[in-house]
Amino acid sequence: MIEARLRLPRRGFTLDVDLQLPGQGITALFGPSGCGKTTLLRALAGLERAAGRVALGDAVWQDDARHRFMPTHERPLGYVIQEAALFPHLSVRANLDYGRRRVATDVGSTAAAGFGLDGVVDLLGIGALMDRRPATLSGGERQRVAIARALATAPRLLLMDEPLAALDAARKAEILPYLERLHRALALPIVYVTHAMDEVARLADHLVLLEAGAVRAAGPLAELLARPDLPLARQDEAGVVINARVDQHDASYGLTRVAFDGGALWVGQTGAAPGDAVRARVLARDVSVARQRPQETSVLNVLPVVLETLQTEGGTALLRLRLGAAGAGSATPVWLLARITRRSADLLALQPGDALYAQVKGVALMR
Amino acid sequence: MDAATWTVVRLTAQLAGLSTLLLLLLGTPLAWWLARTRSPAKPVLASLVAMPLVLPPSVIGFYLLLLMGPQGPVGQFTQWLGLGRLPFTFSGLVVASVVYSMPFVVQPLQQAFEAIPERTLEAAATLRAGPLDRFFSVALPLARPGLVTASVLGFAHTVGEFGVVLMIGGNIPGQTRVLSVAIFEHVEAAEFDAAHRLAAGMVVFALLVLVTLYVANRPPRDDRATAP
Numbered sequence: 382m383i384e385a386r387l388r389l390p391r392r393g394f395t396l397d398v399d400l401q402l403p404g405q406g407i408t409a410l411f412g413p414s415g416c417g418k419t420t421l422l423r424a425l426a427g428l429e430r431a432a433g434r435v436a437l438g439d440a441v442w443q444d445d446a447r448h449r450f451m452p453t454h455e456r457p458l459g460y461v462i463q464e465a466a467l468f469p470h471l472s473v474r475a476n477l478d479y480g481r482r483r484v485a486t487d488v489g490s491t492a493a494a495g496f497g498l499d500g501v502v503d504l505l506g507i508g509a510l511m512d513r514r515p516a517t518l519s520g521g522e523r524q525r526v527a528i529a530r531a532l533a534t535a536p537r538l539l540l541m542d543e544p545l546a547a548l549d550a551a552r553k554a555e556i557l558p559y560l561e562r563l564h565r566a567l568a569l570p571i572v573y574v575t576h577a578m579d580e581v582a583r584l585a586d587h588l589v590l591l592e593a594g595a596v597r598a599a600g601p602l603a604e605l606l607a608r609p610d611l612p613l614a615r616q617d618e619a620g621v622v623i624n625a626r627v628d629q630h631d632a633s634y635g636l637t638r639v640a641f642d643g644g645a646l647w648v649g650q651t652g653a654a655p656g657d658a659v660r661a662r663v664l665a666r667d668v669s670v671a672r673q674r675p676q677e678t679s680v681l682n683v684l685p686v687v688l689e690t691l692q693t694e695g696g697t698a699l700l701r702l703r704l705g706a707a708g709a710g711s712a713t714p715v716w717l718l719a720r721i722t723r724r725s726a727d728l729l730a731l732q733p734g735d736a737l738y739a740q741v742k743g744v745a746l747m748r
Numbered sequence: 749m750d751a752a753t754w755t756v757v758r759l760t761a762q763l764a765g766l767s768t769l770l771l772l773l774l775g776t777p778l779a780w781w782l783a784r785t786r787s788p789a790k791p792v793l794a795s796l797v798a799m800p801l802v803l804p805p806s807v808i809g810f811y812l813l814l815l816m817g818p819q820g821p822v823g824q825f826t827q828w829l830g831l832g833r834l835p836f837t838f839s840g841l842v843v844a845s846v847v848y849s850m851p852f853v854v855q856p857l858q859q860a861f862e863a864i865p866e867r868t869l870e871a872a873a874t875l876r877a878g879p880l881d882r883f884f885s886v887a888l889p890l891a892r893p894g895l896v897t898a899s900v901l902g903f904a905h906t907v908g909e910f911g912v913v914l915m916i917g918g919n920i921p922g923q924t925r926v927l928s929v930a931i932f933e934h935v936e937a938a939e940f941d942a943a944h945r946l947a948a949g950m951v952v953f954a955l956l957v958l959v960t961l962y963v964a965n966r967p968p969r970d971d972r973a974t975a976p
């Protein structure tokens with residue numbers, strides 16, 4: 382559990398948050414530029430002197446009530462920023478050793494259990510770069526070295542400030558799989574600042590929405606993405622993520638079935654083995670609804686749903702749909718968002734509680 | 749080279765070497781502070797350091813003489829310490845050189861420190877390096893070109909100084925008679941051959957200094973080609 386109660390006046394906004402972040406998985410701090418994401422991250426690291434309290438589990442890093450402020454270099458954290466900030470006078474190997482040599486405990490003993498330096502180097506695929514100088518690396522390579530350098534200190538918390546923002550789409554695509562590997566391989570909590578929704582949808586488990594220095598909403602990603610009252614739902618990219626498992630492959634049609642509590646979806650065939658955890662993203666604009674189960678439709682994924690809420694704005698209506706037939710309550714509800722025209726909503730006379738069929742035209746498998 | 753000339757050259761090298769050492773010891777922390785501080789005292793201190801750049805050497809020499817003289821505060825202090833008076837001694841020359849050459853050491857160092865991005869030092873902090881550790885493991889190596897420039901300029905400027913030396917040190921062989929003063933004296937005495945030897949030596953020295961500087965501060969070559 383990461384506790385952060387912080388207050389820091391800034392030009393244009395005052396950071397004022399009281400957060401309990403989960404002690405595992407990736408928590409994304411998301412919001413427009415100038416909302417205080419980076420300031421919050423820096424305050425967690427002790428790089429900014431905000432007022433309040435920061436604790437990681439039972440380790441208290443800052444507590445103004447007890448006049449305690451641990452300077453950054455004493456906090457067992459890793460910090461990766463957009464510009465990588467490698468030491469230009471040192472080789473890649475010496476960059477990796479810089480932090481590692483300064484921690485008393487060996488990498489193997491903590492969060493990166495079983496990894497060690499070789500494991501970290503492997504994980505990020507930088508073995509061939511060890512004798513190079515930072516100036517000779519590409520942007521993507523530099524960023525991977527920066528991540529490895531942070532991990533080599535066996536941090537108990539990894540803070541990442543838009544690590545992909547300086548990279549073009551191709552470099553981004555090069556790094557994302559490494560971040561996903563990191564997420565799977567290490568039981569290390571990561572706080573990840575970004576303003577890119579696709580990174581959030583792909584990587585985050587938890588989401589903190591910041592607006593003008595304050596927390597607008599915080600919680601599990603799937604829940605927050607499915608909330609029509611949040612600004613996320615008004616984006617063109619609005620949509621939900623569904624945590625699912627690979628169920629079966631249909632090689633003859635090149636399809637894979639992924640199952641979750643409350644239903645299943647057919648997606649384009651993936652390399653993942655049956656039983657593997659995957660994440661499906663369904664955009665609100667790719668979902669339509671019908672009162673009867675559509676007959677003879679080309680849409681592969683037709684799912685029984687219950688309409689929970691309906692919001693209209695201008696010519697569009699945003700529906701929040703709970704997957705599963707009416708009455709079939711499940712422990713972990715799964716929702717879809719559907720964006721349809723207001724005219725359609727009126728023609729169908731949609732009311733909360735209606736049992737409907739959702740037709741899903743597009744599913745993106747994230748991992 | 750006759751014995752007298754040799755004494756002059758050795759004394760000059762000693763003066764410049766010792767002054768450069770002291771200049772680096774005092775100037776490096778000062779430059780680091782000037783580069784990183786947001787204190788309102790910064791422009792005042794920066795101006796004080798830069799004064800020798802704009803003041804005639806005779807003005808500096810005059811006031812140093814007053815300060816270090818028997819009635820001056822520095823003079824009283826050195827006498828109280830039992831060190832005697834500084835004017836017309838080698839120690840006095842060292843003190844004067846340090847004051848006079850300070851901007852030539854502090855300014856290149858300050859520029860080098862200012863060129864280090866804050867985020868690089870912060871990265872070191874997130875990698876468990878404390879403030880002093882960050883200074884020695886990141887700031888100083890990254891400021892290497894500035895350090896070379898500062899040392900060379902500090903040394904060369906001390907060697908070339910004349911006005912302050914004449915006022916503080918006078919012309920005592922083996923104690924304060926350095927190159928620039930010796931040349932002046934040779935010329936006064938119409939010993940043009942002797943003046944030539946020393947002056948030409950200075951020209952060669954200056955040239956060597958500048959070439960060293962330019963070589964040392966070449967941008968580092970891209971070592972991709974040598975990477976395995």
